[in-house]
Amino acid sequence: MADLKELIQTKYKSELFNGNGSLQALSQKGIQLFTEQGIPTVKHEEWKYTRISSVLNKEFSYAAATTAVTKADVDAIRLPGYETANELVFINGIYHPELSVIHSGADALLVQPLSEAVKGPYKNIIDKNLGHSANYHADGINAMNNAFAYQGIFIAVLKNKELQHPLYCYYINDARTASVLSQPRTLIHVGVNAKVYLVEEEITLGTSDSFINRVSEVVVEENANVHIYKIQNEDSHSSCVKTTHVRQLGVSKVNSVTITLNGGIIRNNLNFILEAPGCESNMYGLYCVKGNTHVDNHTVVDNQQPNSLSNELYKGIIDENANGVFNGKIFVRQDAQKTNAYQSNKNVLLSDTATVNTKPQLEIFADDVKCSHGCTIGKLDEDALFYLRARGVGEKAAKALLLHAFAGEILEKIELESIRSYADAIISERLGFEI
Amino acid sequence: MLSIKNLQARIEEKEILKGINLDIKPGEVHAIMGPNGSGKSTLASVLAGRTAYEVTGGTVSFLGKDLLELAPEDRSREGLFLAFQYPIEIPGVSTTNFIKTAVNEARKYHGEEPLDAVQFLKKMKEKMKLVNIDQSLLSRSLNEGFSGGEKKRNEIFQMAMLEPKMSILDETDSGLDIDALRIVAEGVNKLRDGKRSFLVITHYQRLLDYIVPDHVHVLYKGRIVKSGGKELALELEEKGYDFIKEELGESVEA
Numbered sequence A: 001m002a003d004l005k006e007l008i009q010t011k012y013k014s015e016l017f018n019g020n021g022s023l024q025a026l027s028q029k030g031i032q033l034f035t036e037q038g039i040p041t042v043k044h045e046e047w048k049y050t051r052i053s054s055v056l057n058k059e060f061s062y063a064a065a066t067t068a069v070t071k072a073d074v075d076a077i078r079l080p081g082y083e084t085a086n087e088l089v090f091i092n093g094i095y096h097p098e099l100s101v102i103h104s105g106a107d108a109l110l111v112q113p114l115s116e117a118v119k120g121p122y123k124n125i126i127d128k129n130l131g132h133s134a135n136y137h138a139d140g141i142n143a144m145n146n147a148f149a150y151q152g153i154f155i156a157v158l159k160n161k162e163l164q165h166p167l168y169c170y171y172i173n174d175a176r177t178a179s180v181l182s183q184p185r186t187l188i189h190v191g192v193n194a195k196v197y198l199v200e201e202e203i204t205l206g207t208s209d210s211f212i213n214r215v216s217e218v219v220v221e222e223n224a225n226v227h228i229y230k231i232q233n234e235d236s237h238s239s240c241v242k243t244t245h246v247r248q249l250g251v252s253k254v255n256s257v258t259i260t261l262n263g264g265i266i267r268n269n270l271n272f273i274l275e276a277p278g279c280e281s282n283m284y285g286l287y288c289v290k291g292n293t294h295v296d297n298h299t300v301v302d303n304q305q306p307n308s309l310s311n312e313l314y315k316g317i318i319d320e321n322a323n324g325v326f327n328g329k330i331f332v333r334q335d336a337q338k339t340n341a342y343q344s345n346k347n348v349l350l351s352d353t354a355t356v357n358t359k360p361q362l363e364i365f366a367d368d369v370k371c372s373h374g375c376t377i378g379k380l381d382e383d384a385l386f387y388l389r390a391r392g393v394g395e396k397a398a399k400a401l402l403l404h405a406f407a408g409e410i411l412e413k414i415e416l417e418s419i420r421s422y423a424d425a426i427i428s429e430r431l432g433f434e435i
Numbered sequence B: 001m002l003s004i005k006n007l008q009a010r011i012e013e014k015e016i017l018k019g020i021n022l023d024i025k026p027g028e029v030h031a032i033m034g035p036n037g038s039g040k041s042t043l044a045s046v047l048a049g050r051t052a053y054e055v056t057g058g059t060v061s062f063l064g065k066d067l068l069e070l071a072p073e074d075r076s077r078e079g080l081f082l083a084f085q086y087p088i089e090i091p092g093v094s095t096t097n098f099i100k101t102a103v104n105e106a107r108k109y110h111g112e113e114p115l116d117a118v119q120f121l122k123k124m125k126e127k128m129k130l131v132n133i134d135q136s137l138l139s140r141s142l143n144e145g146f147s148g149g150e151k152k153r154n155e156i157f158q159m160a161m162l163e164p165k166m167s168i169l170d171e172t173d174s175g176l177d178i179d180a181l182r183i184v185a186e187g188v189n190k191l192r193d194g195k196r197s198f199l200v201i202t203h204y205q206r207l208l209d210y211i212v213p214d215h216v217h218v219l220y221k222g223r224i225v226k227s228g229g230k231e232l233a234l235e236l237e238e239k240g241y242d243f244i245k246e247e248l249g250e251s252v253e254a
């Protein structure tokens, strides 16, 4: 761990940022907190089940800004539907415009380094929102990213624009010659009446160890509509902590679907801060994992104003030695009367060595609210299995059919057909499902 | 076709079937009647291969094979069908998709080519008409939100698709109005070709007006206590099950 501390501090000193006020302040605060706290151990309440140090104990080099990644390398990892997508390519945490493809016009989409954007008309928005996630993550991991947030990217979907081209973000770690740690950072502003589909994937090139500590903050204005889809399908030497922090500042609707298929240790932090009355937030997750993959979904819904609806459904299919963790925190603040907040976590364990830890946390300070939460951990429904087998469907196929149906409830929430069928194909193959 | 000898079964230490003997020949229709809790569904489940029930004695031969040795799916593929008393709901699995898998797995088992999309659709349409069931229902999650009658018709639809040699209908008539009952009976009768056999489990004589049985058996406390022709069903309808109990009482005393 001492190594990581040194790595981060050396990097910080070598690049010492001399920029504008808020970026500078966040960076300093970040390095300070990181130095104090270091990497969270399992004694930290929020990291109880996820021993992130087991990854970060390893020797990493901090991502080099220069890269040998070529267009051909990117071609090999593009997600289906990319032809009509805006593709933002991050290599080792750093945005690379020359590898990125932007179809949307400048009147609809703005992509700019934060350090530049903060000098322009978005200064106020950046000052107010960048680093807001730190209020919910007072730990060394978030702080470590904050220390370098000035290297991040600002993305704006302009007011009244329904972005025709979905925004695909590839966070690529180039671990072909050495192990790599990177820290992508984005702040995304979705303007009044705007709509955007955001698709994000972490990808490691090569076989050395890879760690991505990404923070994406999303600011959603009045009447905007945002869809955030995340896909994680990596090898066991790739681990990551992803934090998506969504502030709904006006009446708006945000859907999030997080699909985890494979990897080393994967921590998905997802925060929804509902700061306007009448917001709708849907959080869906599917983890279909095996091997030694460890996936931890930590979600927070913070209802601050009346009449909001949040709906959360996370489902897990866990095989072999894989672990799942689900931690769902719901705050209903005193002013948030008539909040409807639903949460459900359902798990199917396919082996005796698969495990899951699930924990709902409800903190309700208003009296007129509807909240529900529930979790199930089980095996496949024996009655359903028997029904299918009694009709001549073999045991293996019957299991696949049931598991695919179980996963389907989440997959169908992905509105982009190309992404949905991409995820579906991987899951079907994994489950041995064919029709 | 199906030959059951001294079949005994239990669930969780509770003896339910206490020596069932039944011989069903090709083309025959047998009815099993009996009060609630007498073991009718247990018999059906054991024949279909539900593992929760433990067979503690006896044999069952189906078309010359030892039925009890076969996995549930192989029993089906060999031509045994059970229409469940309580068809289960399976979210996310449509009847269409799953019955296609079922039909083609059975074909594979018999060394036949799978049906292609066109052939399958043709067969579906034909059988849908037979049981008066709508495509939209079959595209929905299996039995989810179906009415009682829809569930039962879906069972008969699946039976028609699988064209089994031996069908067991477990109270398929309960909860059906007279029109639905006719549809179900017609579905069964259309399959009757002198070779296929049926075991119809029912509470009421009503269904047997439409599906006329060759033999009627009364199952009581895990045993077949009386067998007869179709007139036995009428007698039961008239006198209720008490007369069976009285008869039993007499025979025990004698």
Ligand SMILES: Nc1ncnc2c1ncn2[C@@H]1O[C@H](COP(=O)(O)OP(=O)(O)O)[C@@H](O)[C@H]1O
Pocket: B011, B012, B014, B016, B034, B035, B036, B037, B038, B039, B040, B041, B042, B043
């Ligand atoms: N899963 C089970 N666990 C315990 N007892 C059962 C179970 N299923 C059936 N039984 C018992 O077995 C007996 C026969 O039930 P069943 O075969 O359903 O009767 P029927 O279909 O004739 O009404 C009843 O006493 C019932 O309570």
Ligand SMILES: [Mg+2]
Pocket: B040, B041, B042, B085, B170, B171
């Ligand atoms: Mg019954």
